[in-house]
Structures are given as C-alpha cells and as structure tokens.
Amino acid sequence: MTHSLTILGIESSCDDSAAAVLRGTSGAADVLSSVVEGQTSLHAAFGGVVPEIAARAHAERLDGCVKQALAQAGLTLPDLDAIAVTAGPGLIGGVMSGVALAKGLSAGSGKPLIGVNHLAGHALTPRLTDGAQFPYLMLLVSGGHCQFLLVRGPADFTRLGGTIDDAPGEAFDKTARLLGLPQPGGPSVEAEAATGLASRFRLPRPLLDRAGCDLSFSGLKTALLRTRDNLVAEKGGLTRQDRADLCAGFQAAVADVLAEKARRAMALYMESAPQTPTLAVAGGVAANQAIRACLETVSAEFGAQCLTPPLDLCTDNAAMIAYAGLELFEAGQQDDLTLVARPRWPLDSASPAMLGSGKKGAKA
Ligand code: KG4
Numbered sequence: 001m002t003h004s005l006t007i008l009g010i011e012s013s014c015d016d017s018a019a020a021v022l023r024g025t026s027g028a029a030d031v032l033s034s035v036v037e038g039q040t041s042l043h044a045a046f047g048g049v050v051p052e053i054a055a056r057a058h059a060e061r062l063d064g065c066v067k068q069a070l071a072q073a074g075l076t077l078p079d080l081d082a083i084a085v086t087a088g089p090g091l092i093g094g095v096m097s098g099v100a101l102a103k104g105l106s107a108g109s110g111k112p113l114i115g116v117n118h119l120a121g122h123a124l125t126p127r128l129t130d131g132a133q134f135p136y137l138m139l140l141v142s143g144g145h146c147q148f149l150l151v152r153g154p155a156d157f158t159r160l161g162g163t164i165d166d167a168p169g170e171a172f173d174k175t176a177r178l179l180g181l182p183q184p185g186g187p188s189v190e191a192e193a194a195t196g197l198a199s200r201f202r203l204p205r206p207l208l209d210r211a212g213c214d215l216s217f218s219g220l221k222t223a224l225l226r227t228r229d230n231l232v233a234e235k236g237g238l239t240r241q242d243r244a245d246l247c248a249g250f251q252a253a254v255a256d257v258l259a260e261k262a263r264r265a266m267a268l269y270m271e272s273a274p275q276t277p278t279l280a281v282a283g284g285v286a287a288n289q290a291i292r293a294c295l296e297t298v299s300a301e302f303g304a305q306c307l308t309p310p311l312d313l314c315t316d317n318a319a320m321i322a323y324a325g326l327e328l329f330e331a332g333q334q335d336d337l338t339l340v341a342r343p344r345w346p347l348d349s350a351s352p353a354m355l356g357s358g359k360k361g362a363k364a
C-alpha cells in the first residue's frame with residue numbers, strides 16, 4: 001500500500017490567491033483545508049483581470065492564505081511531506097509570487113518542492129473528487145480555458161482540441177457586458193436565459209462545419225453584438241424579453257458547440273477502450289445547467305459516466321494543486337530551487353500551440 005502523504009498546495013495563476021492542505025494517496029485523498037481569496041472586487045472597475053493588480057494582491061495575501069490553510073488543517077510546516085505550487089501557465093506576476101513563496105517555504109523547512117501545471121490540477125480533480133480511473137476524457141471549460149484532454153496518467157495528457165480564440169466563460173462575460181448584465185457573466189446570462197426563447201435569434205455555431213475538436217467563440221460574440229445593435233437601431237433599445245431571448249440564444253449556441261465537439265472527442269477517446277468510460281468536466285462554465293445537461297446527454301450516448309466535481313473544486317483552488325502534487329510526488333517527481341514560473345506551459349507538448357490568450361491569461 002502507498003504511504004499516505006500530507007501536501008500543501010499554493011495557487012496564484014490568475015485572480016484567486018489560494019492555499020490548501022491535503023492528506024492521502026492518489027485516488028484517495030482528503031482535503032483538510034482549502035482557502036481561496038478571490039480578487040473580483042479589485043478588478044471590477046476595469047472589466048477584466050489587471051495582471052499588475054493581481055500580482056500585487058497575490059504577493060500581499062498568499063502567505064496569509066498558507067497560514068490559514070495550515071491552521072485550519074491543525075498542522076504546521078514540519079507535518080508536511082511536500083509543498084506543491086502552480087508554476088504555470090497563467091499571469092506571470094502571480095505565478096512568480098506563488099513560486100517564490102513555495103521556494104522560500106521549501107528552503108526554510110527542508111520539505112520537497114513540486115512545480116505543478118495549473119491545467120494538470122484541473123485535469124486531475126476528478127480523481128480527487130470521484131476517484132476517476134485513467135484513461136478519462138476531460139473538458140476544461142472556464143473563463144480562461146477550453147480544451148478536451150485525454151488523461152492517461154498524472155503527467156500523460158493528450159489534447160484532442162481546444163478553443164482557437166475565446167474561452168466560453170469569457171464569451172459569457174462579454175455577452176453580459178454587451179447586454180448590461182452584472183459580472184461574472186455566466187450566472188447572470190444563465191438566469192436571464194431561463195425566461196428567454198432560444199430560437200428567436202439564430203446565432204452561429206462556429207467551427208461545427210470543420211472536422212476535429214477545436215472550438216471558437218469569438219464569432220458568436222460578434223453575432224450577438226450585431227443582433228443587439230440591430231434591435232437597438234430598430235426600436236431604440238432592448239426590452240427585458242429581448243435580453244432574455246438573446247441570452248437564451250447565446251447559451252444554446254455555446255451548449256450546441258460544446259456538445260457536438262464533446263461527441264467527437266468522446267468518439268476518439270472511446271477508441272482507447274476505457275474500462276470505465278468517463279467524461280469529466282471542470283471549470284466555472286461547468287456550473288451552467290443547460291451545458292451540463294447537454295454534456296450528460298453526450299456521455300449517455302456513449303454509455304459513459306459524466307463527472308462534474310463540486311463547484312469549489314471545479315473553479316480555481318489550491319486543493320487541486322496539492323492533489324496533482326501528490327500524484328506527481330508519488331510518481332517520483334520533485335523540483336528544486338531552480339523551479340521557474342512559466343506563463344505558457346502546454347500540458348501536451350506534442351500538440352501544436354494554441355492561438356489566442358484569454359482575458360484571464362495565456363490558455364497554454
Ligand atoms: O473556473 P473559473 O472560476 O475561473 C477561470 O476562468 O479560471 O471560471 C470562471 C468563468 C467565468 O467566465 C464565469 O462567467 C463562468 O466561468 N461561469 C459560468 C457560470 N458560472 C460561472 N458560465 C456559464 N454559466 C454559469 N452558470
């Protein structure tokens with residue numbers, strides 16, 4: 001039996017300063033504490049994450065998050081087996097804050113240091129929450145990420161496709177901005193869509209006519225802008241119903257695109273003859289009920305289970321970094337003080353680099 005490990009995780013790649021402590025083994029670990037300090041209010045006036053503000057906030061807050069996480073777990077540094085930290089991809093100033101803190105803690109305590117890819121943290125979360133068996137198909141869908149990953153092991157990922165421009169969460173946020181709805185846009189657009197008629201405006205389903213699993217959302221956003229402007233030009237403004245119908249149409253288009261591309265990714269994944277066919281979904285957009293329902297339908301078509309981790313572990317957090325660190329440490333990976341922050345760090349170095357960079361940083 002594998003020896004139980006206690007790991008501290010640190011995350012600072014975007015606009016959440018986070019620390020967590022986790023104990024256990026791969027596929028069977030408990031989150032002892034998970035502290036996440038968001039920065040939404042710091043960036044609210046600017047309509048997006050400002051990298052310099054984010055970096056400063058991480059530098060000021062991360063050590064407090066670590067202290068809190070250790071205190072909530074009832075542990076001190078000597079109780080740890082290792083320190084895992086997000087070393088990329090993300091906004092470089094924030095990642096550097098986390099890496100510098102982790103190096104300091106490691107040097108001071110003599111505990112091993114493990115640099116974790118933020119995307120690996122997301123991609124391995126279904127093993128932490130549901131003990132998902134390798135290989136599984138992962139859809140990462142948030143404000144900064146959108147990709148299908150074939151996950152075969154803690155450091156074995158194949159990207160089957162991803163967005164060539166915006167991430168869906170980003171598109172939800174922009175849609176909300178265009179319609180005067182509050183941020184973050186996902187929940188407000190979803191709430192408006194509940195009373196809207198999706199079929200009133202026929203918005204495009206970008207890239208469905210192209211083979212493969214790549215996705216695009218910027219054309220959809222432009223189509224929404226044009227439809228809104230036409231309505232305003234015709235009637236002098238938008239009614240509540242116009243807004244709801246636009247939200248419903250937009251959400252249905254995103255759901256259709258994600259479902260069809262998930263279908264193609266599932267078909268590729270099923271060729272690996274998995275014992276427990278699984279489609280796992282993570283990222284803030286996984287909170288959307290309509291999108292979730294479409295992905296559940298697609299999984300069922302293939303006789304696969306659909307796993308959506310609880311939202312606090314789906315969105316950015318440090319427990320996922322601690323967990324990925326645990327799997328890597330078990331597999332013998334360890335870094336030293338030469339660890340550097342990497343703004344871009346594709347999980348799958350064999351796949352061509354992706355285009356574009358979301359408002360929340362590089363998509364890798
Ligand atoms: O994973 P996350 O918290 O942060 C990163 O982007 O890394 O995802 C946040 C994104 C935002 O763009 C937000 O608008 C979107 O997830 N989101 C949603 C919903 N809840 C959050 N999008 C659609 N429907 C939702 N219910």
Ligand code: ZN
Pocket residue numbers: 118122142144145315316
């Ligand atoms: Zn993330």
